[in-house]
Amino acid sequence: MNKQKKILIIYTGGTIGMQKTDHGLSPQKERFHRQLEEIPELYAGEMPLWDMVDMDPLLDSSNIAVREWNEIGQMIAQHYETYDGFIVLHGTDTMAYTASALSFMLENNAKPVILTGSQIPLCEIRNDARDNLITALLLAADDRIHEVCLYFGGKLLRGNRSSKFSADDLIAFDSPNYLPLAETGIEIRFREEGLFQPERGEFTLQLLKEIPIGVIKVFPGIQFELFDPIMTEKLKGVVIETFGAGNIPGNADQLLPIIEKAARNGTIIIVCSQCPHGRVSLGTYETSSQLRAAGAVSGYDITTEAAVAKLYYLFSAGLSREQIKKRMEMSIRGEMTI
Ligand code: ASP
Numbered sequence: 001m002n003k004q005k006k007i008l009i010i011y012t013g014g015t016i017g018m019q020k021t022d023h024g025l026s027p028q029k030e031r032f033h034r035q036l037e038e039i040p041e042l043y044a045g046e047m048p049l050w051d052m053v054d055m056d057p058l059l060d061s062s063n064i065a066v067r068e069w070n071e072i073g074q075m076i077a078q079h080y081e082t083y084d085g086f087i088v089l090h091g092t093d094t095m096a097y098t099a100s101a102l103s104f105m106l107e108n109n110a111k112p113v114i115l116t117g118s119q120i121p122l123c124e125i126r127n128d129a130r131d132n133l134i135t136a137l138l139l140a141a142d143d144r145i146h147e148v149c150l151y152f153g154g155k156l157l158r159g160n161r162s163s164k165f166s167a168d169d170l171i172a173f174d175s176p177n178y179l180p181l182a183e184t185g186i187e188i189r190f191r192e193e194g195l196f197q198p199e200r201g202e203f204t205l206q207l208l209k210e211i212p213i214g215v216i217k218v219f220p221g222i223q224f225e226l227f228d229p230i231m232t233e234k235l236k237g238v239v240i241e242t243f244g245a246g247n248i249p250g251n252a253d254q255l256l257p258i259i260e261k262a263a264r265n266g267t268i269i270i271v272c273s274q275c276p277h278g279r280v281s282l283g284t285y286e287t288s289s290q291l292r293a294a295g296a297v298s299g300y301d302i303t304t305e306a307a308v309a310k311l312y313y314l315f316s317a318g319l320s321r322e323q324i325k326k327r328m329e330m331s332i333r334g335e336m337t338i
Contacts, residue, residue, distance in 0.1 A: 004048075004049075005048035005049070005084040005085065005140075005141035006048065006049050006050070006051070006082065006083050006084055007048045007049070007050040007051075007083060007084065007085045007086065007087060007137055007140045007141060008050070008051055008052075008053065008075075008076075008079050008082075008083040008085075008086050008087070009050055009051070009052040009053070009086075009087045009089060009137075010052075010053055010055065010072055010075050010076070010086065010087065010088045010089065011029075011032070011052055011053070011054045011055065011058065011089045012055045012058065012059060012061070012064065012068065012072065012088060012089060012090050012091075012098075013027040013055065013057075013058035013059040013060060013061065013064075013089075013090070013091055014027070014059075014060065014061050014089060014090050014091025014092065014095075014117040014118075015091060015092065015117060015118055015119060015120070015121050015129075016032075016089055016091075016116075016117045016118040016121060016122055016129045016132070016133070017029070017031075017032030017035075017058070017089065017121065017122065018121045018123075019031055019121065019123055025121065026060075027058035027059070027060070029054055029058055031123070032122065032123075033052070035122050035123060036052070036122075039130060039134075041130075041134055042133070042134065042137070047134075047137060047138070048084070048085070048137060048138075048140070048141035050087075050137060051083075053075060055068065055071060055072070055075075059091070060091055060093070061090055061091025061092065061093045061094040061095060061098070061117075062091070062093050062094060064090070064091070064094050064097075064098060065210075066101075066208045066209070066210045066312065067210075068098075069098060069101040069102065069105065069208055070105075070207045070208055072088055072098065072102065073102060073105045073106065073205050073207065074205065074207075076102075076106060076113065076205070077106075077203070077204075077205040080111070080203055083111075084111065084112075084140075084141060085111050085112040085113070085114070085139075085140030085141055085142075085145075086111065086112070086113045086114070086140060087113075087114050087115075087116060087133075087136050087137065087140050088102070088113065088114070088115045088116075089116065089117055089133070090115050090116070090117050091117055092117050092118075092119060092152070092164055092172055092173075093164065095115050095117060095150060095152075095162075095164065095173070096150065096159075096162045096163050096164055096173065096303065096305040097305045097308065097309060098115060099115045099148055099149070099150045099159030099160060099162060099305075100159060100160040100162075100303070100305045100306040100308070100309035100310070100335070101208065101309040101312065101313070102115075102148045102159065103147065103148040103158075103159045103160040103306075103309075103333045103335070104160070104206070104309055104310060104312075104313035104332070104333055105205055105206050105207070105208060105313060106148065106203070106205060107199075107201070107203065107204045107205070107206055108199040108200070108201035108202055108203045108204065109146065109147065109148065109199060109203060110146045110198040110199050110203065111145075111146065112139060112140045112141075112142060112145035112146070112147075112149065113140075113147070113148040113149070113159075114136045114139050114140045114145075114149050114150070114151050114156075115148070115149070115150045115151070115159060116132045116133065116136040116150070116151045116152060117129075117132065117152070118132050118133075119168065119169070119170055119172055120170075128153065128170045132151065132152060132153070135151060135154075135184055135188070136151045138188065139151055139156060139182070139188070144190060144192060144195055145181075145195060146195070146196050146197065146198040146199065147159070147195070147196040147333075147334070148160070148333075149181060150162045150173055152171070152172055152173045153169070153170050153171035153172060153173065154171065154183060154184045154185075155171070155173065155174070155180045155182075155183055155184075156180055156181045156182035156183070156184075156188075156190075157173060157174070157175040157178075157180055157181065158175055158178050158181060158194075158334055158335075160303070160305075160306040160309070160333055160334065160335040161175035161177060161178040161303065161306070161334070161335065162174070162175045162303070162305075163175070163176075163276065163303050163304075163305060165276070174276075176276045176277040177276075177277060177278075177279070177301040177303075177337065178194070178334075178337075179191055179194060180194075181194050181195055196334060206313060206316060206317055207316065208312045208313060208316045209312070209315065209316045211236050211237070211311065211312050211315040211316065212234055212235055212236055213235070213236055213237040213238065213239070213308065213311050213312070213315075214230065214235060214237075214238045214239070215238070215239045215240075215241065215304060215308065216238060216239070216240050216241065217241040217274065218240065218241065218242055218243065218248055218249060218274075220249060221249075222249060223254075224254040224255040224258055225254055225258070227258060228258050228261075231258055231261055231262040231265065231267065232265060233265040233266055233267070235262070235265075235267045236266075236267060236268065236311070236315055237267060237268040237269070237270065237311040237315070237324075238262065238267060238268070238269050238270070239270045239272055239299070239304055239307045239308060239311070240269060240270065240271050240272065240291075240296070241272050241273070241274045241304060242271055242272065242273060242274065242280070242288070242291075243273075243274060244273060244274075244275060244278075245273065245278065245279070245280055245281045245284050245285065245288065246271050246273065246280035246281060246282050246284070246285075246288035246291065246298065247285050247287040247288050248287050248288070248290075248291060249287075250287070256290055256291075256293075256294045259291065259294040259295060259296055260294045260295060262295075263294060263295025263296070264295075266321050268297065268311070268321060268324055268325055268328065269291075269294075269295065269296040269297065270296070270297055270298075270299045270302075270307050270311070270328055271288070271291055271296050271297070271298055271299055272299040272302060272303075272304055272307055273299075273301075278301065279300045279301035279337070280298050280299055280300055280301070281298075282296070282298045297325050297328050297329050298329055299328070299336065300329070300336045300337060300338060301336055301337050302335055302336040303335075306335045306336075307328075310327075310328065310332075310335065311324075311328075314327055314328070
């Protein structure tokens with residue numbers, strides 16, 4: 001069934017194609033291409049046809065940001081009509097950020113866009129690269145998927161719900177606030193009710209701008225006044241990672257005037273939780289209701305990765321601050337549960 005499907009693989013770098021060098025692991029384009037040619041399963045009759053384009057230069061994903069997200073988005077947009085699905089081979093470190101960014105940038109996307117990579121390079125005898133790539137290819141050719149996903153270690157996750165959880169396990173990603181879209185065992189088992197229905201509008205790409213935003217993680221003893229100097233009108237948005245359901249330490253009397261000042265300056269403040277599972281509920285405790293009163297908005301159960309990507313996206317789309325605040329508290333690509 002998948003025989004005639006055509007998939008474009010966009011190779012951005014990451015461990016999957018790296019080789020050992022005197023300076024540590026680094027991406028090696030030609031050798032990676034040669035290694036792929038030596039995997040017969042990639043050319044089997046039941047696999048989709050595929051082509052691969054390389055990003056130049058190939059990068060460790062710690063170096064991937066707005067410029068590269070735009071480049072990947074442009075490659076997808078340029079080939080959107082020619083291919084049935086897309087794979088983005090990517091380093092694991094920032095894969096969840098790129099997946100989140102693409103989910104917002106690709107407007108009315110109706111095709112599978114699957115990010116994958118590996119913890120062990122393909123060139124190693126024992127590796128997770130081979131299975132991640134082969135399964136991602138099958139998923140990218142699957143008619144049921146109409147969204148940006150991340151496939152890794154046997155789980156297909158909604159891209160903008162995913163986070164990297166382990167620096168060394170082969171099951172490195174999870175989406176704790178949204179069940180996996182599919183899991184692989186003997187068969188690939190889909191959770192079909194979790195999948196997006198195809199978008200009906202015309203596909204377009206929203207490029208992102210390098211918007212000045214920040215992330216602050218609160219901790220016991222945090223000296224909020226240290227952050228006062230950065231809360232100028234230059235700062236467009238801040239994601240605050242709070243305790244539990246949106247709580248801040250007792251020295252809130254230091255923080256609240258800073259948040260009020262930021263809100264007056266037009267900075268958008270999103271409250272997220274440091275707990276991977278669960279949601280922010282502003283107002284449950286006194287310590288969190290003060291945040292809302294000071295002008296912050298709730299990120300509910302959004303990941304920090306998705307909150308950052310969403311801020312870039314909404315500002316790049318040229319919306320007013322009021323419109324951005326409103327959309328930060330709405331699910332626009334299934335990134336939060338309201
Ligand atoms: N540092 C690598 C990267 O993110 C790690 C990996 O790919 O697993 O590019």
